[in-house]
Amino acid sequence: MADKTKTTSTLVMVGEFADGDDRTLNQDNPDTSSLASLTAGVCSLEAFCKNTQVIIGDKTGAAFKRFRSAKVVNKTTTLLDLN
Amino acid sequence: MAKDSIIISSTAQGGKKLQKTITNVNPEATNANLETFAQMFNGLSTNDYGETNRVKKQLTTEPDGTSKTEPTLTVGSDGAITYNGDGELFVEGDYNYIHDNTVGNDKSASFSGKVHATEGTNYAAKSVSFSIGG
Numbered sequence: 001m002a003d004k005t006k007t008t009s010t011l012v013m014v015g016e017f018a019d020g021d022d023r024t025l026n027q028d029n030p031d032t033s034s035l036a037s038l039t040a041g042v043c044s045l046e047a048f049c050k051n052t053q054v055i056i057g058d059k060t061g062a063a064f065k066r067f068r069s070a071k072v073v074n075k076t077t078t079l080l081d082l083n
Numbered sequence: 084m085a086k087d088s089i090i091i092s093s094t095a096q097g098g099k100k101l102q103k104t105i106t107n108v109n110p111e112a113t114n115a116n117l118e119t120f121a122q123m124f125n126g127l128s129t130n131d132y133g134e135t136n137r138v139k140k141q142l143t144t145e146p147d148g149t150s151k152t153e154p155t156l157t158v159g160s161d162g163a164i165t166y167n168g169d170g171e172l173f174v175e176g177d178y179n180y181i182h183d184n185t186v187g188n189d190k191s192a193s194f195s196g197k198v199h200a201t202e203g204t205n206y207a208a209k210s211v212s213f214s215i216g217g
Contacts, residue, residue: 011127025105029095029128041127045120054112054120055105061086 004079013042013070015049017057022068025055030072042070086110088138091121093130101130110139 011030015023031038046067049055055064087110091103105124108117114137121135 052116
């Protein structure tokens with residue numbers, strides 16, 4: 001049996017709030033078929049969150065300001081064949 | 084501030100059921116906006132969107148325990164002493180007292196020392212002090 005490799009991918013977005021606090025939102029299985037589309041999607045979500053304030057800061061419930069960063073983190077897991 | 088959460092249910096490519104919880108959601112957000120947010124958030128992925136459930140967090144405030152009344156000792160113009168409040172009231176000194184709980188049932192005695200003050204007792208003081216809490 002050969003080694004098995006599994007790749008998982010997570011979109012990690014760091015949100016910034018009015019009290020200076022950060023919050024990280026993770027979305028598994030991001031659609032990376034088009035990074036331009038993914039970027040546009042994050043920007044749309046940011047605009048929506050600013051307008052509607054659906055998510056608030058962890059510490060003081062402060063207002064959402066923007067996503068400071070968004071990155072796709074790929075994790076490769078290799079299961080070794082021990083047989 | 085009480086905060087809500089949402090749970091976004093979706094299905095990954097390949098059939099695995101997923102649930103994503105997003106905490107610290109604005110309790111004043113409308114259900115419609117939360118639904119839109121969930122769909123947009125899920126839309127960044129290759130997961131098929133299922134549904135969103137909202138979990139409302141309520142802060143229940145337990146009423147404070149009975150507040151203690153600051154004890155007060157009031158001496159009326161007729162010499163009557165009125166004690167109000169928590170804690171024990173003590174009488175100390177040399178005094179005669181007339182125990183007058185029941186009309187027509189007067190008892191009198193003299194006492195020296197320190198004793199719990201008894202409701203309904205008139206303390207005809209020679210030299211006496213009152214203290215609260217011993």
